[in-house]
Amino acid sequence: MKVLVVGSGGREHALTWTISKNKDIKKIYCAPGNAGTEGIAENIPINAEDIDELLKFAEEKNIDLTVVGPEIPLINGIVDIFEEKGLKIFGPGKDAAQLEGSKSFTKNLLKKNNIPTALFLETDLPEKAKEFIIKNKKYPIVIKADGPAAGKGVIICENENQAINAIDDIMIKKIFKEAGEKIVIEEFLEGDEASILALTDGNTIYPLPPSQDHKKIFDDDKGPNTGGMGAYAPTPLISKELEKKILDKILYPTLDGLKREGIIYKGIMYAGLMICNQEPYVLEYNVRFGDPETQAVLPLLKSDIIDLFFSSIDGSLKNKKLEIENKAAINVVIASEGYPGNYEKGKVIKGLDAFKDRQDIIIFHAGTKRQNNDIVTAGGRVLNITAIDKDIKSAIEKVYSEINKISFEGMYYRTDIGKRVFKYL
Secondary structure: OEEEEEEOOHHHHHHHHHHOOOOOOOEEEEEEOOOOHHHOOEEOOOOOOOHHHHHHHHHHOOOOEEEEOOHHHHHOOHHHHHHHOOOOEEOOOOOOOHHHHOHHHHHHHHHHOOOOEOOEEEEOOHHHHHHHHHHOOOOOEEEEEOOOOOOOOEEEEOOHHHHHHHHHHHHHOOOOHHHHHOEEEEEOOOOEEEEEEEEEOOOOEEEOOOEEEOOEEEHHHEEEEOOOOEEEEOOOOOOHHHHHHHHHHHHHHHHHHHHHOOOOOOEEEEEEEEEEOOEEEEEEEEOOOOOOHHHHHHHHEOOOHHHHHHHHHHOOHHHOOOOEOOOEEEEEEEEEOOOOOOOOOOOEOEOHHHHOOOOOEEEEEOOEEEEOOEEEEOOOEEEEEEEEEOOHHHHHHHHHHHHHHOEOOOEEOOOOOOHHHHHOO
């Protein structure tokens, strides 16, 4: 069996690593991949957003399964295009990918189907947005770019001035480019955030271990948002009782609501939730594996991921059993100095060999590339250090006792990933 993984980040390395466990895999290709994926796959120099070239490659190589990591190819319809050519591909079609592609589509779907979410206003007029803000007297308030913005298109505003500036930044200065053609203004929900990644074939839903992401760049959740500085799973915030509420009140009603729109959703449903007084509310939906949540969740998966992917595609997920390790995992992101702003590339990374034969600590590469005999930094988020242990406390201790075996100039990471877990235990 030949598999093509689309993407180049830590999520794609984690997917490639998990897929490689299947004994029927003859060859894995990663497009474009990174310095980590090259150890278990053949990297192909095709951009993840170049659907035409990806299709051509998949046809030429008789790829049996394509797995898409990032959201942009999904939003641009890669699944529909591959399926038209008779190629198996894991992920939602273009219509279903609007769940991430358009905040206003999602908010209106949630409202129409009485799915718990924050009150909101959507508009493509900066003047209307500012008029609403001037009338609004309740802060904080949340302002979101309507389109995909690599996990960074959400601004929490503490006062009117910040809100007006956020509208200008998104809609006039276009800091998130075309994602800011329209915005959604939401009430601020007070509570604890959680991420639910769930496999679905359009009828059956299997949630993976619930996780918590850490978006802010600095310890104690300070500073600007990033693509994510680390995650852990499972989070005790989501009890079995709460997981059932999430399935009954959010995930299944979303699938049913999409069906009423004539849309069958297959792939990964990623619900970003706020838990307020033991009630779940949808903050956002993503239509792919989360990054960095995937790097903490997939190492806990016992079931064969390829089998689950094919079952999602052909609608037979209910016949499968989802098996999860009774352990915990934590993923700490090592970033380049300056991220999420400007940063330098090309810094030589040392210490990777220290983890070569470890089963309890896995290094998932993100922004890396090979340069002659060295592996060097090539992005803002550089590496993901994932530790697995019997419980989350042990996993946290392990990752932070080992992380400084890695070094490069300007290396930065948060020192408190996972530590909010202790208030739930």
